[in-house]
Amino acid sequence: MEPEFSKAFSDQIRAAAAERRALRIRGGGTKDFYGNEARGELLDTRSCCGVVDYEPTELVITARCGTLLAELHEVLFKQGQFLPFEPPGFGPGATLGGCVAAGLSGPRRASAGALRDFILGARIVDGRGQLLAFGGQVMKNVAGYDVSRLLAGSLGTLGLILEVSLKVLPRPVSEQTLTLELPQAKALESMNRWAGLPLPISASAWRDGELSVRLSGAQSAIRAAAQKLAGETVAAAQAQQFWDGVREQTDAFFAADAPLWRLSLPSNAPVVDLPGAQLVEWGGALRWLKSGADAATVRAAAARAGGHAVLFRANEKPAGAFAPLPPELARLHRELKQTFDPAGILNPGRLYPEF
Amino acid sequence: MGSALPQIDLPQQKKVAQALRAFLPERCVLWQEEDTRPYECDGLTAYRRLPMVVALPETDEQVQRILRTCHALGVPVVPRGAGTGLSGGALPPGDGVLLSLAKFMRVLRIDPLARVAVVQPGVRNAAISDVVAPFGLYYAPDPSSQIACSIGGNVAENSGGVHCLKYGLTVHNVLRVKGYTMQGEAVDFGSEALDAPGYDLLALAIGSEGLLAVTTEVTVKLLPRPEMARVVMASFDNLEKAGDAVAAVIAAGIIPAGLEMMDKPATLAVEQFVHAGYDLEAAAILLCESDGSAAEVEDEIARVKEVFTRAGATRTTVSRDEAERLRFWSGRKAAFPAMGRISPDYYCMDGTVPRKRIGEVLNFIGTMEKKYGLRCPNVFHAGDGNLHPLILFDANDADQLKRTEEFAAEVLLKCIAVGGTITGEHGVGVEKIGQMCMQFGAAELEMFHAVKRVFDPKGLLNPGKGVPTLSRCAEFGRMHVHAGKLRHPDLPRF
Numbered sequence: 099m100e101p102e103f104s105k106a107f108s109d110q111i112r113a114a115a116a117e118r119r120a121l122r123i124r125g126g127g128t129k130d131f132y133g134n135e136a137r138g139e140l141l142d143t144r145s146c147c148g149v150v151d152y153e154p155t156e157l158v159i160t161a162r163c164g165t166l167l168a169e170l171h172e173v174l175f176k177q178g179q180f181l182p183f184e185p186p187g188f189g190p191g192a193t194l195g196g197c198v199a200a201g202l203s204g205p206r207r208a209s210a211g212a213l214r215d216f217i218l219g220a221r222i223v224d225g226r227g228q229l230l231a232f233g234g235q236v237m238k239n240v241a242g243y244d245v246s247r248l249l250a251g252s253l254g255t256l257g258l259i260l261e262v263s264l265k266v267l268p269r270p271v272s273e274q275t276l277t278l279e280l281p282q283a284k285a286l287e288s289m290n291r292w293a294g295l296p297l298p299i300s301a302s303a304w305r306d307g308e309l310s311v312r313l314s315g316a317q318s319a320i321r322a323a324a325q326k327l328a329g330e331t332v333a334a335a336q337a338q339q340f341w342d343g344v345r346e347q348t349d350a351f352f353a354a355d356a357p358l359w360r361l362s363l364p365s366n367a368p369v370v371d372l373p374g375a376q377l378v379e380w381g382g383a384l385r386w387l388k389s390g391a392d393a394a395t396v397r398a399a400a401a402r403a404g405g406h407a408v409l410f411r412a413n414e415k416p417a418g419a420f421a422p423l424p425p426e427l428a429r430l431h432r433e434l435k436q437t438f439d440p441a442g443i444l445n446p447g448r449l450y451p452e453f
Numbered sequence: 454m455g456s457a458l459p460q461i462d463l464p465q466q467k468k469v470a471q472a473l474r475a476f477l478p479e480r481c482v483l484w485q486e487e488d489t490r491p492y493e494c495d496g497l498t499a500y501r502r503l504p505m506v507v508a509l510p511e512t513d514e515q516v517q518r519i520l521r522t523c524h525a526l527g528v529p530v531v532p533r534g535a536g537t538g539l540s541g542g543a544l545p546p547g548d549g550v551l552l553s554l555a556k557f558m559r560v561l562r563i564d565p566l567a568r569v570a571v572v573q574p575g576v577r578n579a580a581i582s583d584v585v586a587p588f589g590l591y592y593a594p595d596p597s598s599q600i601a602c603s604i605g606g607n608v609a610e611n612s613g614g615v616h617c618l619k620y621g622l623t624v625h626n627v628l629r630v631k632g633y634t635m636q637g638e639a640v641d642f643g644s645e646a647l648d649a650p651g652y653d654l655l656a657l658a659i660g661s662e663g664l665l666a667v668t669t670e671v672t673v674k675l676l677p678r679p680e681m682a683r684v685v686m687a688s689f690d691n692l693e694k695a696g697d698a699v700a701a702v703i704a705a706g707i708i709p710a711g712l713e714m715m716d717k718p719a720t721l722a723v724e725q726f727v728h729a730g731y732d733l734e735a736a737a738i739l740l741c742e743s744d745g746s747a748a749e750v751e752d753e754i755a756r757v758k759e760v761f762t763r764a765g766a767t768r769t770t771v772s773r774d775e776a777e778r779l780r781f782w783s784g785r786k787a788a789f790p791a792m793g794r795i796s797p798d799y800y801c802m803d804g805t806v807p808r809k810r811i812g813e814v815l816n817f818i819g820t821m822e823k824k825y826g827l828r829c830p831n832v833f834h835a836g837d838g839n840l841h842p843l844i845l846f847d848a849n850d851a852d853q854l855k856r857t858e859e860f861a862a863e864v865l866l867k868c869i870a871v872g873g874t875i876t877g878e879h880g881v882g883v884e885k886i887g888q889m890c891m892q893f894g895a896a897e898l899e900m901f902h903a904v905k906r907v908f909d910p911k912g913l914l915n916p917g918k919g920v921p922t923l924s925r926c927a928e929f930g931r932m933h934v935h936a937g938k939l940r941h942p943d944l945p946r947f
Contacts, residue, residue, distance in 0.1 A: 268707070383646060421650045
C-alpha cells in the first residue's frame with residue numbers, strides 16, 4: 099500500500115507539471131549551497147521519513163527520503179554496521195534523500211566505494227507524478243537499466259527520491275590514524291604506491307605538509323601496516339575529530355572566504371599548479387582548492403590533469419557549479435531529463451542551467 | 454525456447470554486405486552460411502538464429518562507420534563479445550548485422566601506480582589479471598567463464614563472480630567506458646578520476662546489455678593482490694542449516710572474499726569430474742574464502758570455522774596450501790561443465806533472493822523437481838543470495854524442454870515473490886524477457902523504453918532484448934496478480 103505522503107507528493111508534482119510550475123525539492127537544506135541556485139516552490143520531503151526495512155544479516159537498509167542521516171547512522175551503529183561511503187551531512191538536518199541526490203561520499207570513498215556503489219534500489223516520483231520502483235533490495239540485480247544509481251548526484255532533477263535501499267557493511271573492528279610529515283608531491287606518490295599494496299588504508303588526507311592516513315580492519319593487519327608506514331599514531335579521539343572535520347568541512351582548512359573548488363582527478367595526477375591552499379583526499383583523487391583563480395583557469399587545469407572541477411562553495415557561481423559537458427553528453431543529459439521530467443519542473447537549473 | 458530459423462532476405466543481405474564492404478576489408482564481413490553459422494548463438498544455445506551479416510571491425514573508426522551505415526539503412530545491429538553470455542543477449546538479428554568485437558584484443562595501457570588498465574572490449578577477463586600480475590595487481594570480478602568471457606561482455610552484463618560479495622560487480626570496478634551510440638556518435642562515460650560531472654551515465658551503461666551503446670574501450674580499476682587466501686569447506690546435513698550458516702557468517706560481522714554453496718546432487722556430479730575430495734554425504738557444502746595478510750586470514754578463518762560449527766556443520770576442513778585451496782574451488786568453478794557430463798543439456802537460472810530466504814527457495818526447487826520430473830542441482834553465490842539452479846534435461850525431447858521452461862518460470866516467480874530478482878548477473882537478454890513483465894510494472898517498463906530512445910531513437914541496437922514491449926507482456930499471458938488486482942489494469946489482455 100502506498101503511504102499517504104507518496105500520493106500527496108505525486109499529486110503535488112502532477113499539479114505543478116500541469117501548470118509548469120517549478121518545484122524546489124528540499125530535505126534539511128544542509129546542502130543548499132551545493133550546485134547551482136535552486137528555484138521554484140518548496141517541496142519539503144521531511145514528512146516522508148523513517149526506516150522501512152532493516153535486517154542486519156541481509157546487509158541492506160531501506161529508508162524514506164526524509165529520514166535523518168543521523169538517525170540512519172544510529173540505527174546501523176546499534177547493529178555494528180555503517181554506511182561505508184561515509185557521506186558528509188554538512189549539518190544535523192541532513193536527510194537520506196538529500197544525501198543520495200547530492201551523491202557525495204566521504205573519506206572512505208577511495209577504498210570502500212562511492213555512495214552510488216551502495217545503492218541497490220529506489221522508489222521515485224517522476225516529473226509526471228508517476229510512482230516508479232527500480233532495482234531492489236538484493237546485492238545483485240541486473241534486471242532493467244540501473245536507474246537507481248543514476249539518481250546519485252542527480253540533484254533531484256530526475257525525480258523526487260521517495261525511498262532508497264542501500265547496501266551496508268559491518269563496521270571495522272578497529273581503526274588507527276597515523277601522521278607523516280611530507281610535501282604534497284611526495285605524499286601523492288606515497289599514497290598511490292601504498293594503494294597498490296595490500297594495506298588496510300581506509301582514508302587519507304594531506305594538508306599543510308602533513309599526511310594523515312587511517313587504517314581500518316583486523317588489529318593484526320593494522321599493526322603490521324602501521325609498522326610499515328612508520329608514522330606518528332594519533333590518539334583515537336583526536337583522530338575521530340580530524341576525520342569528522344575533513345568530512346563535514348568543519349576543519350580549519352575550510353574556514354575561509356575564498357571560493358572552494360573540488361577537483362576530482364586521477365589519483366596520480368601531479369600537484370595542481372594553481373594559487374591557493376590545497377587539501378588532498380582519496381589517495382590523491384580528490385583535491386580541495388581554496389582559490390580566487392577564475393573558473394576557466396581552474397577547469398582547464400582539472401581537465402588537463404584528466405578530471406573535472408566543481409565550484410563547491412562560493413558566494414556566487416557565475417560560470418556554474420559544474421564543469422560543462424561535451425556536446426554529445428549534454429544532449430544525453432537534456433534528453434534523459436526530458437524523459438523523467440518532461441515539463442522541466444523538478445529542481446530546474448540546479449545541476450546545469452539549461453535544464 | 455528455440456526459434457524457427459528465419460529466412461535470410463538475400464537482396465537485403467547483399468545490399469548490407471556491400472555497404473559494409475565499401476569501407477571494410479573482405480576478412481571483416483561475413484555473410485556466407487558456413488562463415489556466419491558459428492555466430493548463431495551465444496552461451497544460451499537453446500536460442501539460435503543465423504545472422505544476416507557478421508561484421509568484424511578492427512578499428513574504432515570502422516565500428517563508428519558500421520553503426521552510421523546501419524543507422525542510415527535502418528538495419529538492426531547486435532554487439533557481441535566472446536559469446537559466452539547465458540541469457541541470449543548476443544542472439545543475432547536475422548535481418549541485421551552481428552557486430553563482433555572479437556578483434557579488439559589489445560591492452561592499450563597499464564598504469565601500475567594509478568592502478569588502472571585501459572583495454573579493448575575483446576580482451577578476456579582473466580587476461581587482464583594475467584597481464585597486470587607482475588605489478589602485484591589484479592582485476593577483481595571473476596565470472597566463472599573468466600578464461601573465455603570478454604571485458605566488453607562483462608560491461609554489457611554487469612558481470613559478477615565468486616568474489617563479488619567483498620569486491621563488487623563490474624559496475625564497482627570499471628572507471629570509464631568509451632564507445633559509440635547507434636547513430637555512430639562517440640561517447641565517453643566516467644573518467645580516470647573517481648567521478649565525472651553530471652548524471653552517472655557510466656552506471657547506466659554498465660549492465661545495459663548492449664542496448665544503449667557499443668563499447669570500444671574500457672578502463673578498469675586494479676586492486677592489490679591479497680597476500681594470501683584460504684578456504685574453509687564445511688558440510689551440513691540439511692539445506693536450511695547451510696542457508697542459516699550463511700546468514701550467521703554475515704551476522705558475525707564477516708564479509709568473506711567468497712561464500713559459495715553446492716547441494717548434494719551438484720557435489721556428486723562435480724566430484725566425479727574434478728576429484729576435489731568433497732564430502733559426498735553432505736546435503737550441502739559451503740566454501741568460504743578469506744583473504745588478506747597471513748595474520749588476518751588466520752583470525753578470520755578461525756571465526757568462520759567457529760560460526761559454521763555453531764550453525765551445525767558436520768565437518769569443516771581448512772585448505773592447508775594454495776594447491777588445496779584451488780582444489781576446493783575446482784569443483785565449484787567446473788560445476789557447469791560437470792553438468793554437461795551427466796545430462797545432455799542443462800538450463801542455468803540466475804535469480805537472486807534475500808539470504809534469509811535461500812533455504813525456503815531451495816526447498817521450493819526440490820518440490821518443483823518432483824512436479825516436473827526433472828533433476829535440478831544447485832551451485833551458487835550463497836553470500837549474495839544469487840542462485841544458479843541447473844535444470845537437467847534433454848533438448849531433443851520436446852516435452853522435457855517444455856517442462857524445463859515451466860520449471861524455470863516458476864522458480865523465477867518464486868524469486869520475485871520472496872523479494873528478489875529474476876537475474877543477478879546473467880542478464881535478461883531474450884531468455885527472461887517474459888519474466889520482466891512480472892518484475893516491473895508498465896510504468897517502469899515504459900521508462901526503460903524511453904531511456905533506450907534517448908540513446909537509440911530508432912531502436913536498432915540489440916532490439917527485442919532486455920526490456921519487453923507492453924504488448925508482449927500482455928501476450929505473455931501470465932498476468933501478475935497483486936493484492937487481488939492485476940498489476941497493469943490499463944493493459945489490453947488477449
